[in-house]
Every structure is written in C-alpha cells, then in structure tokens.
Amino acid sequence: MRFVLASASPARLSVLRSAGIEPLVQVSGVDEDAVAAALPDPSPAELVTALAQAKAEAVVADIAAAEPDAVIVGCDSMLLMADGEIVGKPGTREAAAKRWAHNAGNDGQLLTGHAVVRLRDGKISAHTKGHLSTTVRFGTPTEAELDAYLATDEPLHVAGGFTLEGFGGWFIEGVDGDPSSVLGISLPLTRKLLAEIGVSVVTLWNTPITK
Incomplete structure (x- = not known):
C-alpha cells in the first residue's frame, strides 16, 4: 500500500x-479560493x-492509475488570529507584517484539516476527514x-505567516497541543483517520518491524 501526500x-x-x-508526493493544484467560495458561510474548521x-x-x-492500492492524504492549515480573522498564506511581506502586528504577544489557533481517501484496485473504498x-x-x-524575518520571505509562503521549524521558530514562545499539526x-x-478506514499506520512505516 502506498502513502500519497497531496501537497507540495x-x-x-x-x-x-x-x-x-x-x-509519494502528488500536488493537487486545487483552486483554494474557488473551493472556499462554494461553501455557504463555513466555520474555520469546516x-x-x-x-x-x-x-x-x-x-x-x-x-488510481499508477498506485491502485493506496491511501491519499490531503491537508490544509489556516490561522485563526487573535482578532478573529482566519488567514492562510500572506503572499506578500506587507500582509505578513500586518499579521505579525496583530499576533505579536498574543495567542492564535492554528487549524489543520485532514482528509484520507483509501484506494483498493484503483477505486475509492473508504474515506474520512477531521480537523485539529x-x-x-x-x-x-x-x-x-x-524586518529581518520578513526579508527571508519564509513567512510569505506558510499558513499564518510563521513557521515553527524555520526562522519563525525564534519568535514562537510555545505551542499548546500537537506540534506536528x-x-x-x-x-x-x-493515525486516527487511517484507523477509521482500517489502516494501521505501522504498516506504512519504511522501517521493518521486528518481533
């Protein structure tokens, strides 16, 4: 069974x-604005x-054509800022600077949505989704x-305008919850979503399990 990440x-x-x-990385190319526009007043989690x-x-x-036995995982992350606005990637230094002006010294909620699709013989046999x-x-x-952080351009391309593992990690005081999210x-x-469709995550590890 192949694990497919639908993300770049x-x-x-x-x-x-x-x-x-x-x-296996397969970039979706989804028009996120179009998907959002088609939703009737969604909550941030939705x-x-x-x-x-x-x-x-x-x-x-x-x-399905190349890997008929696979699990496909799609992900999306957005930041619910301290002022109540839900945002994705800033895109520009100006937008990133404004977000940091709102968030500095405050707490924000990083929302992560996941969806899992199970393929058997090239057909969808199960699917599930959830958020954190x-x-x-x-x-x-x-x-x-x-100014130095913005000059790296790192915050322009990540949800909420910050990272935990990169330059942005210097300016994050802490995380309450799952850091991997x-x-x-x-x-x-x-792991929970995979279990819901009958797949144990340990069967996907690339390290042999010894008994």
Whole structure:
C-alpha cells in the first residue's frame, strides 16, 4: 500500500519522513479560493477540512492509475488570529507584517484539516476527514528582528505567516497541543483517520518491524 501526500509542502514531507514514511508526493493544484467560495458561510474548521478533502480527491484519478492500492492524504492549515480573522498564506511581506502586528504577544489557533481517501484496485473504498486546533503563543520580535524575518520571505509562503521549524521558530514562545499539526500534518490525527478506514499506520512505516 502506498502513502500519497497531496501537497507540495516540504514541511509536511519532512514530518512524514522523520516519522518513518516515504510518501509519494502528488500536488493537487486545487483552486483554494474557488473551493472556499462554494461553501455557504463555513466555520474555520469546516473551511480547512473542506480544502483538505478537495486536495485529496483532486489526485484520485492520477493515483488510481499508477498506485491502485493506496491511501491519499490531503491537508490544509489556516490561522485563526487573535482578532478573529482566519488567514492562510500572506503572499506578500506587507500582509505578513500586518499579521505579525496583530499576533505579536498574543495567542492564535492554528487549524489543520485532514482528509484520507483509501484506494483498493484503483477505486475509492473508504474515506474520512477531521480537523485539529493547536494554540500558538507568539512572541514579540523587535522591529529589526521582524524586518529581518520578513526579508527571508519564509513567512510569505506558510499558513499564518510563521513557521515553527524555520526562522519563525525564534519568535514562537510555545505551542499548546500537537506540534506536528503546526508543521502542517498532524501525526496523531492522521493515525486516527487511517484507523477509521482500517489502516494501521505501522504498516506504512519504511522501517521493518521486528518481533
């Protein structure tokens, strides 16, 4: 059985590799704005879960032909900021700076949605989805520190405008909840969802299990 990650995120790939899984990466190319626009007034949790589901389902046709026995995992993350706004990737330094101005010294909720699709003989045999919320406690970088961080362009391309494992980690005071979810893919939630469709995560590890 092949584990397929429907994401281009290097952080998600790194988490899975560190946890014993070498996934096949298949980028979904989903139009996230279109998916969001089609939802009738979704809650933040419903939004990230719907986006994750859209990403997983978008690669089914391509994967079914090449890997008929597989599990496909789609993920999406957004930050519920201290002022109540739900945001994804800033895209520009100006947007990232504004987000840090709101979040510095406050707590935010990093919402991660996951969806899992099980393929047997090239056909969908099961699917499930879920979400997780993790509290992120933001520090207060100096103006010079924030300017230097923004100049790396790292915060432009990640949900909420920060990372835990990169340059942004210097400015995160703590995490209450699952740290792997802040990196983009929650290992506990993924294990739970896999179990719901009859797959034990240990069968996907690339390290042989000795008895």
